[in-house]
Structure formats: structure tokens, C-alpha cells
Amino acid sequence: MRRSFKTMFYTPYMLWLVLFVISPVALIVYYSFFNIHHQFTFSNYQEFFSSGTYLTMTANSVLYAFLITLFSILISYPMALVISKLKHRDLWILLVILPTWINLLLKAYAFIGLLSHDGLVNNIFQFFGLPVQHMLFTDASFILVAAYIQIPFMILPIYNSMTDISESYIKASRDLGATNWQTLTKIIIPLTMPGIKSGIQIVFIPSLSLFMLSRLIGGNKVITLGTAVEEHFLTTMNWGMGSTIGVVLIISMVIVMLLTTTKRNRRRS
Amino acid sequence: MSKTIIELKNVYKKYDDFTALKNINFTLNAGEFYTLLGPSGCGKTTILQSIAGFTEVTSGQVLFDGKKINDIPANQRPLNTVFQDYALFPNMNVYDNVAFGLVVHKVSKDEIETRVHDALKLVQLEQYAHREISELSGGQQQRIAIARAIINRPKVLLLDEPLSALDAKLRKDMQYELRDLQQRLGITFLFVTHDQEEALAMSDHIFVMNKGEILQKGSPVDIYDEPINHFVANFIGESNIIPGKMVADYQVAFLGHQFECADAGMRPNEPVEVVIRPEDLVITTPEKGKLQVKVDTQLFRGDYYEIMATDNQGDEWLIHSTNATKDDAVIGLTFGPTDMHIMRYNETETKFNQRLETYED
Numbered sequence: 001m002r003r004s005f006k007t008m009f010y011t012p013y014m015l016w017l018v019l020f021v022i023s024p025v026a027l028i029v030y031y032s033f034f035n036i037h038h039q040f041t042f043s044n045y046q047e048f049f050s051s052g053t054y055l056t057m058t059a060n061s062v063l064y065a066f067l068i069t070l071f072s073i074l075i076s077y078p079m080a081l082v083i084s085k086l087k088h089r090d091l092w093i094l095l096v097i098l099p100t101w102i103n104l105l106l107k108a109y110a111f112i113g114l115l116s117h118d119g120l121v122n123n124i125f126q127f128f129g130l131p132v133q134h135m136l137f138t139d140a141s142f143i144l145v146a147a148y149i150q151i152p153f154m155i156l157p158i159y160n161s162m163t164d165i166s167e168s169y170i171k172a173s174r175d176l177g178a179t180n181w182q183t184l185t186k187i188i189i190p191l192t193m194p195g196i197k198s199g200i201q202i203v204f205i206p207s208l209s210l211f212m213l214s215r216l217i218g219g220n221k222v223i224t225l226g227t228a229v230e231e232h233f234l235t236t237m238n239w240g241m242g243s244t245i246g247v248v249l250i251i252s253m254v255i256v257m258l259l260t261t262t263k264r265n266r267r268r269s
Numbered sequence: 270m271s272k273t274i275i276e277l278k279n280v281y282k283k284y285d286d287f288t289a290l291k292n293i294n295f296t297l298n299a300g301e302f303y304t305l306l307g308p309s310g311c312g313k314t315t316i317l318q319s320i321a322g323f324t325e326v327t328s329g330q331v332l333f334d335g336k337k338i339n340d341i342p343a344n345q346r347p348l349n350t351v352f353q354d355y356a357l358f359p360n361m362n363v364y365d366n367v368a369f370g371l372v373v374h375k376v377s378k379d380e381i382e383t384r385v386h387d388a389l390k391l392v393q394l395e396q397y398a399h400r401e402i403s404e405l406s407g408g409q410q411q412r413i414a415i416a417r418a419i420i421n422r423p424k425v426l427l428l429d430e431p432l433s434a435l436d437a438k439l440r441k442d443m444q445y446e447l448r449d450l451q452q453r454l455g456i457t458f459l460f461v462t463h464d465q466e467e468a469l470a471m472s473d474h475i476f477v478m479n480k481g482e483i484l485q486k487g488s489p490v491d492i493y494d495e496p497i498n499h500f501v502a503n504f505i506g507e508s509n510i511i512p513g514k515m516v517a518d519y520q521v522a523f524l525g526h527q528f529e530c531a532d533a534g535m536r537p538n539e540p541v542e543v544v545i546r547p548e549d550l551v552i553t554t555p556e557k558g559k560l561q562v563k564v565d566t567q568l569f570r571g572d573y574y575e576i577m578a579t580d581n582q583g584d585e586w587l588i589h590s591t592n593a594t595k596d597d598a599v600i601g602l603t604f605g606p607t608d609m610h611i612m613r614y615n616e617t618e619t620k621f622n623q624r625l626e627t628y629e630d
Binding site for chain 1: 323343345354359374417418421
């Protein structure tokens with residue numbers, strides 16, 4: 001009786017897990033061992049790790065994802081710090097999160113409007129007598145827009161870890177003679193490290209495969225692993241190679257998770 | 270008379286529609302143990318915070334060593350605090366916590382090591398230097414918090430209800446240790462508590478507070494024996510408070526009898542309150558007693574019996590006795606002239622002290 005009751009609760013969760021988590025991953029791994037003629041082969045992996053194109057693409061993706069993550073931390077951390085000190089902080093954090101409710105494509109088009117040759121930013125430049133800049137379809141604009149998209153996902157875990165810090169730690173630090181800067185570097189940042197790490201986990205991986213933005217804002221000059229996956233599945237129809245890149249992305253995700261998981265029982269001698 | 274280290278002059282603290290501190294004046298001398306005692310919300314922590322620099326006073330002066338420190342930020346004030354929740358940094362081990370005050374002042378590594386070692390030795394935890402904070406018991410965390418607070422060699426240590434999180438046995442042990450530590454270090458302790466027993470046991474001087482005001486200052490014995498008003502008498506220890514009338518100097522009347530007492534300096538026939546501590550009441554036979562009461566209940570408290578009794582006017586009496594009595598028995602109570610303490614209504618501390626001087630030598 002009790003047993004069947006338990007199974008009843010387990011079933012939807014298990015079904016979900018099998019249908020939408022385990023089987024897609026298994027399928028990706030399975031497809032990655034077939035070439036374009038549906039023959040079993042390891043050549044996809046061979047090609048990936050021996051061709052200069054894929055390796056530079058990987059390096060590029062990692063570099064861009066790293067830069068996007070870095071800039072979103074640099075912007076999010078001070079922002080979270082300021083918001084956590086404000087009187088109506090919950091309202092302010094809501095305003096920061098609000099843009100995530102808007103479709104990604106819409107936001108990308110909005111940026112095209114802002115950054116294009118006749119866009120708002122250039123109009124402002126002209127008003128102040130500055131020359132027109134070509135901002136769209138550059139690396140810088142790609143990183144800017146990607147960081148903008150990722151900031152809410154970075155700020156939220158950092159903000160939560162900040163509001164968890166007891167006020168008395170800050171007081172104790174001040175009381176012992178620490179300046180504001182020393183309190184920040186020695187107390188606040190170490191105590192918000194878990195928040196920063198989960199922020200990195202949430203931001204870094206999707207940044208590896210941002211194909212839509214690299215097309216719309218980066219003007220296809222920035223080719224990431226995400227773009228390559230899209231190309232293989234939709235254009236060249238080489239599902240095997242696309243899956244191989246997918247497997248590489250999954251493995252790199254696992255690596256990032258392992259690197260950023262907080263280890264307890266830290267001990268120093 | 271030793272030297273004044275901290276002085277508060279006419280200090281007020283007001284929030285929008287609430288006055289947390291009303292005209293606080295006191296001086297703390299170097300090397301003594303002071304306690305701010307009062308119920309929660311009486312403003313004692315606000316005083317501590319304004320001395321530590323976490324709260325700005327609305328008006329008045331806070332002086333340290335004769336210099337006004339109102340506008341000096343907390344991190345530049347030469348005094349340290351032990352917090353109620355200890356506030357030990359969870360990202361550091363015991364050694365780094367204790368060393369923090371020296372590290373932020375850029376003291377050399379060798380000196381840090383010897384001073385941290387000394388501080389840990391002082392609180393008898395030198396072998397715990399490399400433990401994590403989460404591995405310590407409450408009592409150990411308490412001691413580390415003290416070691417961390419004294420590492421900068423402050424002249425004054427502020428303690429914000431540091432014993433309230435400990436269990437009863439440990440709290441008693443820590444009372445001895447804190448007192449001992451204060452005497453060995455020779456620095457001023459300003460201790461905040463709502464526990465009158467703690468205050469009486471450790472302090473050189475107690476300031477009793479209620480509703481943002483200091484009601485009475487004095488040594489534990491003075492405050493216990495001569496409380497200024499009903500609130501203090503009730504808050505410090507247990508007491509029997511009976512309304513009476515001062516017939517003349519050294520003569521007080523209550524419950525239809527006239528007694529000889531040790532107080533004077535009041536108007537003839539002035540209405541007063543009489544305080545008699547439960548341990549000063551001696552049980553005797555009804556014939557020999559100055560008062561006759563009927564026992565309602567008695568509780569065995571280990572080292573004494575706590576007896577509740579009622580007199581013929583319906584007043585309740587609390588008696589501490591080493592011997593048991595019988596429920597519903599009528600017993601006699603005796604007490605000497607010095608066992609009574611007479612309180613006038615609405616007497617200020619200054620007037621109270623002036624009156625005492627007129628007849629005490």
C-alpha cells in the first residue's frame with residue numbers, strides 16, 4: 001500500500017528524467033559515433049581533435065565565454081553589493097531580473113536598433129560631434145550584448161549570498177579596525193564565493209554555445225561551438241559531427257561544475 | 270580615584286517617534302568592570318553601539334580619554350566588542366579569526382604569531398588554533414570571540430550579552446573567567462546584560478536602566494540593599510514590596526504596625542514603599558513574629574525553600590528559608606531594622622544620594 005503510494009509520486013519524476021534528460025544525452029552520444037553515411041565510426045572525434053578549425057573554434061568559444069562571464073561578474077558584483085544595501089532592495093533586484101521575461105530574440109533586435117549605423121547610440125555620438133562608429137558585428141558588441149543577457153543570471157545568486165551574510169560579521173570586521181576595502185576583500189567576497197561560483201556555472205556554459213547572438217550581433221564573424229552545432233544539424237546535415245560537438249560541450253560543462261563546486265572541510269596547517 | 274576612560278555627556282538617541290536614550294550621563298574609570306543592566310529594549314545595547322561607533326547619537330557627547338569620538342568611524346576607535354552571536358568569521362579558522370585585528374593593521378607576521386598564541390593561551394584554547402569555527406562548541410566560540418576582541422590591546426572591551434547563548438552551568442563558569450580575565454588584563458569592561466545574577470556576580474559597578482534612562486548607578490551591594498525605586502527593587506533579586514508610611518525618622522508603619530527602621534530624611538507621615546528581601550525574613554512561631562502569615566505553597570530550590578505566604582490583608586510574601594514548613598500553617602515572621610529598606614515615590618538618584626548623606630556617615 002505504502003509502496004505503491006511512493007511509486008506514484010516517483011513515476012512522473014522518473015518519466016521526466018528518462019524522457020527529457022537521459023534519453024537526449026544518450027542519443028547525442030549515440031549519434032556522435034556515426035558518420036554522414038550512418039556507419040559506426042570514431043572518425044568524428046578524430047576529426048574534432050585533429051582539425052585546426054574545430055580546435056580554434058573551441059578555443060574561441062572558451063575565450064568568448066570566459067570574457068562574457070568575466071564582464072558579467074565585474075558588472076554584477078558591485079551592482080549586487082549596492083542593491084543589497086538599498087532600502088527597497090527586493091524591488092530593485094526585481095527590476096534587474098525583469099528583462100529575463102522578455103524574449104531573447106526581441107532583446108537582440110533591440111540592440112541591433114541601438115548599435116546599428118543609424119541607431120540611437122550613433123545619433124547621440126553625432127549630436128556631440130563625434131564620428132559615427134561601426135559597433136554592430138564586432139567582437140566587442142557581441143560580448144557587450146551577451147554579458148547584458150547573462151547579468152540577471154549572475155546577479156541573482158551573488159545577491160542571495162550577500163543578503164545571507166549576517167550584519168554582525170561586517171560590524172565585527174569594522175570593530176577590529178578593518179577599512180571598508182579590507183572588509184570587502186577579506187570578509188564579504190570570501191563569504192559570497194558560493195554565489196559567485198553558482199553564477200559562473202549558470203553563465204559560462206550557455207555562453208559557450210550562444211549561436212543566435214553570434215549571428216545577429218556578432219555578424220557571423222564570431223563562430224562558436226554553438227554556431228557549429230546549428231550548422232551541422234540544419235545546413236550540412238552531418239548529425240554525427242554536430243553530436244560530437246554536443247558531447248564536447250557536455251564534458252566541458254561537467255569540468256566547469258567540478259571546478260566550481262565548493263569543497264567543505266577546508267583545512268590549513 | 271583612577272582615571273576616566275569613557276564619558277557620556279547628555280546623550281540622546283531619537284528615532285522618528287521613539288526616544289531610545291534620554292539624557293545619559295556616566296563616566297567609566299580605567300580598569301574596572303561595569304555592567305549595563307535592564308530589560309530588553311531599555312536602550313542598553315544602543316549605548317554600547319554608540320560607544321563602539323555603530324550608531325550615531327542624536328545629541329550629546331561621547332568622550333574617550335577626554336577626546337570627543339562622536340564622529341570617528343568604528344574602525345578607528347581604540348576599543349573592541351564581543352558580539353552576542355560572537356560573529357566569528359566562518360571563512361577563517363580560529364587562528365585567522367584571532368589574527369584578523371592584527372592583519373588589518375599590517376602587523377608583522379612574527380608578531381602576529383606570538384600575539385595570537387598569547388591571546389589563545391589567555392583563553393586556554395592554544396591547541397585549537399587550526400580548528401574551523403564550525404568545529405567549536407558554544408563555550409569555545411565564546412572564548413575565541415574574546416581572544417579576537419582583545420588582540421588589538423584595547424583600553425575598553427564592550428561585551429554585548431556574550432553569555433546569553435550558553436547553558437546555565439557554562440554561563441556560571443564563564444562569569445568567573447570573565448571576571449578573572451578582566452582583572453588580569455586590567456582593562457575596562459562594559460558588559461551589557463538583562464540577567465541580574467550575572468551583573469551582581471561580576472561587576473564593580475552596575476547601571477540599572479529602564480526605558481532609555483539610567484535609574485541607578487552603584488556597586489552590586491548598594492543596588493541590592495538600597496534600590497532606589499519599585500522597578501529596581503523588583504528587577505534586581507526578588508523582594509517583598511509593601512506600601513507604608515514614614516511616621517518619623519527611623520520609624521515606619523505598615524500593615525497596622527509600627528517598626529524601627531534604618532532610614533531617615535523624609536517628611537513626617539510621607540507615604541513610602543518598604544522593601545524586605547525574602548532571605549532577610551526569619552520564620553518563627555506566630556507569637557514571637559512581628560507579622561503573622563499563612564503558608565500557601567513551598568518549593569524546594571535545592572539550597573533553600575521558597576515559601577509563598579499571605580498575610581491577613583491579602584498581601585503575598587515570599588520567604589527563603591533553609592528549613593521546610595507546613596502548607597496552610599500560620600507562621601510568624603521577624604526581621605531587624607536594617608533588613609528593611611524604605612523607598613520614596615518618584616525620588617531621583619541625585620536626591621536619593623543627597624538624602625543618604627544627611628544621615629549616613
